[in-house]
Amino acid sequence: MNDMTNKWIGARTIRPDGADKVTGRAQYSADTTMPGMIWGKLLRSPHAHARIRSIDTSKAEALPGVKAVVTQKDIVEFALDKSVMLGIQDMRWMCRNVMAREKALFHGHPIAAVAAISEEVAAHACSLIEVDYEVLPHVIEIEDAIKPDAPILHEWNQFEGKPSNIAGTMVLKAGDIEKGFAEADIVVERTFTTRPVHQGYIEPHACTVSYAADGRVTIWSSSQGQFMVRAMTSLLTGIPQSNIRAIPAEIGGGFGAKTIIYLEPVAVMLSKKSGRPVKMVMTREEVQRATGPAPGSLSTVKIGAKKDGTIVAAQGTFYLQAGGLPGSPLRGPVGCSFAAYAIPNVLSVGYDVVSNRSKVAAYRAPGAPHGAFAAECVIDEIAQALGLDPLDMRLKNSAKAGDKAIYGPTFGAVTFKETIEAIKHHPHYRAPLDKAPRPGVKRGRGVASGFWYNAGGESSVQVNITEDGNVVVTTGHPDVGGSRASIANVVAELIGVDHARVNVMIGDTQTIGFSNLTGGSRVTFASAMVATAATEKVIGQLKERAAKIWGIEAEAVKWEDGMALPAGDNAGKFPPLSLKELAAKANEMGGPIGNQTQLNTTGADPGYATHCVDVEVDVDLGIVRVLRYTAAQDVGRALHPGYVEGQIQGGVVQGIGWALSEEYLYDAKGRVDNASFLDYRMPVCSDVPMIEPIMIEIPNPKHPQGVRGVGEAPIVPPLAAIANAVHDALGKRFYALPMSPPRVSARMDEAN
């Protein structure tokens, strides 16, 4: 079921959760309260790196109003020598991230927690906890962390036979890299850096937890996966999953960073010890210091090409800054940087570097923007050196169906070229640009492309016909940006009823089957697939009921526009039976109508994006402004175009922030120096122009509606596209982000 005559698929319907969200009724993480509830607060490390010799909580426990104190002893320890994985998260690191054990690994690392009758009392009690620290030298930047004499975070971690801050590597290869470079007419090698950036969701982490006397726990929190909340809390507290009900609150932004937890296991133990419901809410400063961010990076990319622009070899070396515990998203830069291109000889290597900052969390296409920044800037430089249009150079090298991807599989249809063509033929790319509109102002245009794997995975859904003949769909995925609206469109289309008669809800862990995280651009793909399967089964039931009423075979019944009809003249003449009529007769004709479907979905083809941007640079002040932005992407099928466009527009603006203004700054003691929304400068409304999305709809043949994930790919090209545009404006290449006013000014001064 997928064509342009669809009534609801592709319609800009009102989202099922919309009215709640514009009236303030929607319940987010911090909006829940419980009778008898008390408040939890974390004591955090004042040092960037310190051994914890002892923790004395006796004074805190004695403070009136304190109901419970929790330390590392209350959190399940996972031994360092044995990996226990939950998805991509290693519980050895998660248990140490939630509560420091041997060492405090960053400024802000949780050391202990208190629950008390008020936030003020809890905070005062935290200040009474005495921690004996052995302060150690710290290291923040990648360049420093990989030096031979760097302070070592984890003495047990060895690299090349020595204690090291390199905690992991990833290598992908194709062909013979040396031979490839030998065949090249031009070889360009450059080194790039990006700063750590925060996902920047506006809703701080929060949870309310109730541990009952029978050992059953209820958790209200927002996350990108209530099942992840349940599983991690279970692993870190020892409480079986069957006794943990994780209720997904509305989520106020996640962008990847809410695929792990920080507070829930601590709150559970505080609630268990106190016998009271416990609420914990992070401040913005805590969020900025101790959650996320995405890693900083140090990348060297070397690309060799023939005179006609054919790329014959590409080599990438990517260091990502993991934070205090291992786990950088190496597969982002290592796998994605060259994936969209057919390059015979590739060597792509990633290093996971630990340093004394908070453990990184996923951020939209994790790691891919870092790699694309390097690779797409080098491609631009080669195109310029060869006198080629940068889009033509990309077209020439685009991967095609049947090519073997650097990361393993053989590509089916590759729709990268369509995104390049869309930009090439868009008026933006051909529009005249006055490159020096006023004294002191230069303008430039840049392009870049991006690739993301996309994903399928586990998804569960229930589709139930209500007694009055309407539809309730329950999925297991938190909705970060309109997935409920998309599912309502699909189910309304299939059943043939008005979308307003389809209500889509998100189930909690004990009421819906296992569903994996909302992330990796998988949820609309996976949940539309399972919703389709379940709805088709429901329609089968409805046809059976009609057949039974009419006394004919089920095969002789068809379903159209929300009604059962005889399939043809041979089936007999019967007046149609509507969904409402069939629902009314459900119980006498065989019982309730509904279906639960649970699948491990497959067939998520990759996402491709190509962007074009115009910038204006104030040469004296070093301010770079984005004037115009056009983003083309193959979205497969836009179930709800408004929210597909929104994914593209939002991803682009996050990319603009990454390129121009956002960065973590550290002081000499290794403390984050800009842990606020004032000093951590995300784009505001007046910083950016309209973002024009070009949705290319080439249906994914492996999905019932043709869906392709859309959320990640839009953040991959902007960093390089903007850097290439700044180069076009100034004639200078920037190899370090952000291109913020101080850096741009310094570069201009250098030139003068």
Add this chain to the structure above:
Amino acid sequence: MSKLHVSTTINGEPVEFLCDPSASMLDALRGPLGLTGTKEGCGTGDCGACSITVDGRLVCACLMLAVEAEGHEIGTIEGMAQGDELHPLQRKFLEMAALQCGICTPGVLMASRALLEKNPDPTEEEVRFGLAGNLCRCTGYDKIVRAVLETAAEMREAAR
């Protein structure tokens, strides 16, 4: 420290509450008053998620002491719709998909309404500067700006 008694008006209704002297208006709204539609994103006046109006003027509730509400008229997101009739901005935000996660939406709507009350015919640039105090991380602002401009046009048309 003992609590202070505050008499104020919230969304047109007389309200009394008790609060600590140090409590912010945001604490009071989200706590004893149970008006959790006003969100806390930063607590430092940088994100605008807690935007309310005080005597019609746009304010970050996190930067105002609760006791300062005494004798004033407070407006919050809960008072924006009239019963089940959405304000034109609320309706337009839904029609134009001008929200994704929705956490910034109450503040953005309050700021947009305050903007349109002062300037019923804003340019795109005026909307962008009018909403520059409201961070949104999901939408890239495009659909928000379009929704505000379109609502303004509709409201002008309706007022003719």
